[in-house]
Structures are given as structure tokens and as C-alpha cells.
Amino acid sequence: MYFIIAGCMKIGATLALQLSQEDHDVVVIDSDPKNLEALGTGFNGVTITGMPIDEDVLRSAGIERADAMAAVTRDDNINLMAAEVAQQLFHVPKVITRLYSPEQEIVFRRMGMTTVCPTSLAVARIKEMLLPEQKTVTLTLAGADVRFHVADANRRIVGKKVGDVKNTRIFGIVRNGAFSFAEPDSPIEAGDLLVIPEIPEDGGDEA
Amino acid sequence: MMTIIVGGGKVGYYLAKTLAPEKHRLVLIEEDADMCQKIAGELSDLGITLIHGDGTNMSDLREAEIEDADILIAVTGHDQNNLVACQLAKKYFGVSRTIARVNNPKNINVFRSLGVDSVVSSTAYIADIIEHEVDWARINRMLSQKVGNLRIQEFQMSTHTHAAGKQVYQLNLPIGVILVSLIRDKKAIVPNGQTQVQAGDTIIAMGNEESIGQLRAYLEAAEIEA
Numbered sequence: 534m535y536f537i538i539a540g541c542m543k544i545g546a547t548l549a550l551q552l553s554q555e556d557h558d559v560v561v562i563d564s565d566p567k568n569l570e571a572l573g574t575g576f577n578g579v580t581i582t583g584m585p586i587d588e589d590v591l592r593s594a595g596i597e598r599a600d601a602m603a604a605v606t607r608d609d610n611i612n613l614m615a616a617e618v619a620q621q622l623f624h625v626p627k628v629i630t631r632l633y634s635p636e637q638e639i640v641f642r643r644m645g646m647t648t649v650c651p652t653s654l655a656v657a658r659i660k661e662m663l664l665p666e667q668k669t670v671t672l673t674l675a676g677a678d679v680r681f682h683v684a685d686a687n688r689r690i691v692g693k694k695v696g697d698v699k700n701t702r703i704f705g706i707v708r709n710g711a712f713s714f715a716e717p718d719s720p721i722e723a724g725d726l727l728v729i730p731e732i733p734e735d736g737g738d739e740a
Numbered sequence: 741m742m743t744i745i746v747g748g749g750k751v752g753y754y755l756a757k758t759l760a761p762e763k764h765r766l767v768l769i770e771e772d773a774d775m776c777q778k779i780a781g782e783l784s785d786l787g788i789t790l791i792h793g794d795g796t797n798m799s800d801l802r803e804a805e806i807e808d809a810d811i812l813i814a815v816t817g818h819d820q821n822n823l824v825a826c827q828l829a830k831k832y833f834g835v836s837r838t839i840a841r842v843n844n845p846k847n848i849n850v851f852r853s854l855g856v857d858s859v860v861s862s863t864a865y866i867a868d869i870i871e872h873e874v875d876w877a878r879i880n881r882m883l884s885q886k887v888g889n890l891r892i893q894e895f896q897m898s899t900h901t902h903a904a905g906k907q908v909y910q911l912n913l914p915i916g917v918i919l920v921s922l923i924r925d926k927k928a929i930v931p932n933g934q935t936q937v938q939a940g941d942t943i944i945a946m947g948n949e950e951s952i953g954q955l956r957a958y959l960e961a962a963e964i965e966a
Contacts, residue, residue, distance in 0.1 A: 610820040
């Protein structure tokens, strides 16, 4: 696939290297040539020095042929503008915008943009790790929210197999800190933590 | 009516001061603390609210009471900030009219397609003026040259000429001369037979050497002796 990555800071550079090593065509745009040099010799894509909100720069990056673009500069507003230009003016099929501001993320998601907010992701993760009693996690998969909660295996089901437990769908089992998917014939042992999926009450993201 | 101006640089500052005497409630948002300090006193004397903040930040916009605003004008030096401020105002806070300054004239159409109501580019305005100047330079160069056996000549109509007030067909132009244009108040008019010539007009005529000479003689003869 043909990817354009706007911004060559940590996220952009790491993403560019990985995609190019997986044999994709990658063009990286950054206004600072020093950032592009940091990609090193392991990168076999194309680099362009310029502002990713400039139509001419995007054209020279081949935006008319791009399958997808990731706007990951350090500036939220540059990312938004570059992504909107790519999406609405050049009709790039898939455009991802990196935003640091969780509040803006909500607004621009509502406007139909696909966003990633490292702040929200890190906060959620850190909270999970800080609060051991926090036993519910929400994952966003393909734009849909899926919630899981973790429950101790109670005495009534210890010794049974997953397939024998009625009324509760078990997704996986954490035993001694290791996760395994629940199969109908997986045994449930004392001390197991069960991972149980939930349907979110609000029906997911309001769009 | 309430107006929010995002950006307190030269454009935003003078815009706020110019709008202030009108019946506007004005709020100016500026990101730079030093800049805020510089303009704070004068703006508060004029009854303009100054907020030190980022016009693309939701809570700063709320602090500016954007829910009550009728117009948001974004005039920072960064196009991306002006675009995002207008989009948040329009699409999230329901401000009915958004105006953005673009620093890069290439962004004029981008902003329009992305929903900004009015787009202003001083660079484009100046470039436009210069372009017209350039056109003139080219015409002036043509004036001094012959193209084939044709010549283009510029005539300045004085304020004392019998030709003033006449329509073009009444001028009895020599055969072989056409009036290409009349320049009046810096605007070019493409004349026809009914167009009235006025004192002070500049006439641009095209013809061969001989007929242009005849036109010159005619216009000189029309001069009223002072």
C-alpha cells in the first residue's frame, strides 16, 4: 500500500520505519529536514521537506495516489488541517489524525474524522495500572467500543469447564498473570480471573 | 452583536480597535502573554475583553463566552490555527459567521471548501494590485513598440478639450484607428460608439503610423486655448 506520513517525530518515524520494512511505499513529510534524517539508513521510502498543510507539498508526496495518510506532527491543528485537506479535497480513502487534546478529539470525531489521542490512551492505561480494583476496560476496535470486565472465578464454577457455565459468556482466563482464550473445554481453577465481555449500555460512540 | 477575534497581533489588535466604536461586544483571544500585557490597558479602555488563551482550545473559547458570539474572526499568523478556530466555532459552538485570515494565499480555496464563511488574504490582495501594475508595465512597453505596422498609443485627455463630453462616434476618428480602451479613475472601459469621452480620460488607441498621427493632430486641435 501507499502511505503518506505527515510528521517525523517519534510516532511518525517509528510508523514510517515499520511500514517501509513491511514493504509498503511510504512518503514522510516534515518541515524540519533534521527530523527526516533521524529515520536513518533503515528507511527505504521517500522523504519530503515541507509543510503538510500545503497542497503543493501533498501533491508532490503523491497524495492523489495514496491509500492512506497519518497526520502525526507535534501540532494538533496542523494535523487536523492536513487530514481535512487529504480527506475532503484529495479523497484519500483512510486518514488518521493524531490529537493530544482529548476534548478536541471528541469534537472532530463527531465531524467524521478518525482520530488517535495518545493522551487518552496513556491516561486510560496508566489508570488501569494504578487502580487494581479497576476491573473494567474499554477497547476501541474498528471504531466500535468493546468493554470487558474481570471477575474472580467463584466457588460455584471452580472445577467446571467454560462450556458448562451458563448465562455468562467467558472470553478468556488469566491464570498466574498469563492470558489464554477461553475454549469450551478449558477448565476453571481456583484463583482464576475471568475476562467477561459486556455490551456497552449507551450502544457505543455517539456519531 | 458579539464578535470574538482570535489573534492579537497587528491585524487582530487594529481590527479590535477599529470595530470597538461600533456597537459591538468584543472579545480578543491572544496566546502570547507578553503581547497580552502590551495591549491589555488600551483594549480595556475601549471596553474590549482580552483573554490570554488559545483560540483553538475549547475551554478558552468557552471562557470567551463563545456560545453568545455571532461572529468569530481568526487572524493569527498560522493558517492551521485560524482554520481550527473557525471550525470549532461554526461546527461545535454554532457561531453563525466565521471569517479567517489566510497567510498563504493558496489556502483561500481550502478554507472555503472546509466551511469557513469568509476568507481574507492580504497577500492575495497585494499580489492582485501588483499584478495589475505588471499588466500596465507590459502595456506601456507595447506602447513604445510597433507590432507589425500597428502602433498602440496612449493619449491623455486634458481638462481643456472640445472632445470632452462627446460620444466616441462623434469624434470622427481617422479611418484605420480604433479605440482599444478608455482609462477613467484607474478603471479600464472598453468603449463602443456611444461611450462618452470625458476630460481627464486616458485613451488607448491602435492604428497604423499614419492614422495614429492623424488622431494626435485631431486631439491637439481640440485643445481649448487657455
